[in-house]
Amino acid sequence: MGERLRNKTALVTGSTSNIGRAIAEAFAAEGAHVLVSGRNRERGTRVVEGIRAAGGRADFLAADLDGSAAASRDLADRARETLGGRLDVLVNNAGVYPAPPTLATDEATFERVYAVNVKAPFFLTAAVVPGMAESGGGAIINLGSWIARLAVPSGALYSSTKGAMETLTRAWAAEFGPMGVRVNAVSPGVILSPAPAGGAPHPGEVMMKGTPAGGVGTPDAVAHAAVWLASDEAAFVHGTVVDVDGGRTGVAVIAA
Structure with missing residues (x-):
């Protein structure tokens, strides 16, 4: 157990699996009291049990962040109640x-993706910032994506939502920084859970050929960046998008 987030409280949305789970576990390992949140209670309970078994503090809050302001406000209210009134870190x-x-995207799909990926974090952030400011400050970490800047076929809808979140990161840093609330983002690249030994290479490996890393990343790589952004070590970091992508977007990729 570390102490970089000792005495801090954190809410991590979508943390019942993959990147969100890794962030929740890493926060708890650094001393934070973490709220694991998601739609699946069974998976969320398993994450909480694992954190507690490792000596950390965690609770689960079921939430379906459908993009409505009401759903976001409800989660914010329950988070503050569970944490005794103070929320220090929010991870969207x-x-x-x-x-x-694009040509096969119907209006219902478009609205759902924007509701979950943009509207929900927008209204959740709006719901938690006043309390953070009142208690002396806080940190908000958004999740962007490498395909917000490096396009892939069939990625227009999703990548546009992540571009929106990276833009909101900078706008919110300007808006909330003077209130003591830092806002930054992590932009993951091709991230996969570790494959079983002897398994076939994942198609994502092809996308990472010729990069400095030479292969895909794991959720832990994103979690380490999130811990740093949430900690006091990043106290002078505002409006930054940290690329955790093995060099995929920042370095010319030369195919072998």
């Missing part, structure tokens, strides 16, 4: 990734 991680091509 929850998201959906249907990836139809």
Whole structure:
């Protein structure tokens, strides 16, 4: 157990699996009291049990962040109540990734993706910032994506939502920084859970050939960046998008 987030409280949305789970576990390992949140109570309970078994503090809050302001405000209210009135860190991680091509995207799909990926974190952030400011400050970490800047086929809808979140990161840093609330983002690249030994290479490996890292990343890589942004070590960091992508977007990729 570390102490970089000792005595801090945190809410991580969409943290019942993958990147969100890794962030919640990493926060708890650094001393934070973490609220694991998501739609699946069974998976959330398993994450909480694992954190507690490792000596950390965690609770689960079921939430379906459908984009309505009411759902976001409800989660914010329950989070503050569970944490005794103070929330120090919010990680806007929850998201959906249907990836139809533009010509095959219907209005219902468009609205759902924007509701979950943009509207929900927008109203959740609005709901938690006043309390953070009142208690002396806080940190908000958004999840962007490498495909917000490096396009892939059939990624227009999803990548546009992540571009919106990276833009909101900078806008919110300007808006909330004077209130003591830092806002930054992590932009993951091709991130996969570790594959079983002897398993076939994942198609994502092809996308990472020729990059400095030479292969895909794991959720822990994103979690380490999130811990730093949430900690006092990043106290002078505002409006920054930290690329955790193995060099995929920042370095010329030369195919072998």
